Amino acid sequence: MSRLSLTRTGSSAYQSGYLRSQQWHWRRRRWFRDRRAAGFEPACQVCGVSLEDAGTLDLHHVSYDGVVENPDGSWTAREADEDLMPLCRDHHQAVHRIMDRKRDFHGWDRRRATLVIVAFLRAKWEKK
Numbered sequence: 095m096s097r098l099s100l101t102r103t104g105s106s107a108y109q110s111g112y113l114r115s116q117q118w119h120w121r122r123r124r125w126f127r128d129r130r131a132a133g134f135e136p137a138c139q140v141c142g143v144s145l146e147d148a149g150t151l152d153l154h155h156v157s158y159d160g161v162v163e164n165p166d167g168s169w170t171a172r173e174a175d176e177d178l179m180p181l182c183r184d185h186h187q188a189v190h191r192i193m194d195r196k197r198d199f200h201g202w203d204r205r206r207a208t209l210v211i212v213a214f215l216r217a218k219w220e221k222k
């Protein structure tokens with residue numbers, strides 16, 4: 095079992111494997127379904143566009159702790175609900191542009207970097 099919690103963008107196995115896996119597909123669906131079942135409409139954490147209005151939202155991994163690569167190459171999706179963050183496609187890409195390229199964030203915990211970047215983008219958005 096290998097853990098990906100320390101990697102920022104994820105390994106290539108994560109990018110090409112996990113994000114295309116059935117496990118992630120179902121985990122993602124379950125996350126949105128559970129939020130709605132709890133009476134909460136998922137919305138981008140930067141601009142606030144709702145799932146209903148956007149049609150689709152991405153789920154950003156605040157932490158990779160629940161992503162487990164099994165010895166046989168299969169994946170187990172055990173992300174805690176709070177380890178996944180809804181973002182519209184534009185703002186998800188914006189988060190990654192900053193997180194993945196800015197040297198300032200190298201060595202940072204992924205959760206902390208995510209929260210700082212989202213707060214920064216939200217402040218910028220609200221000023222518009």
Ligand SMILES: [Zn+2]
Pocket residue numbers: 138139140141142143181182183184185
């Ligand atoms: Zn957004």
Ligand SMILES: [Zn+2]
Pocket residue numbers: 153154155186190
């Ligand atoms: Zn992401």
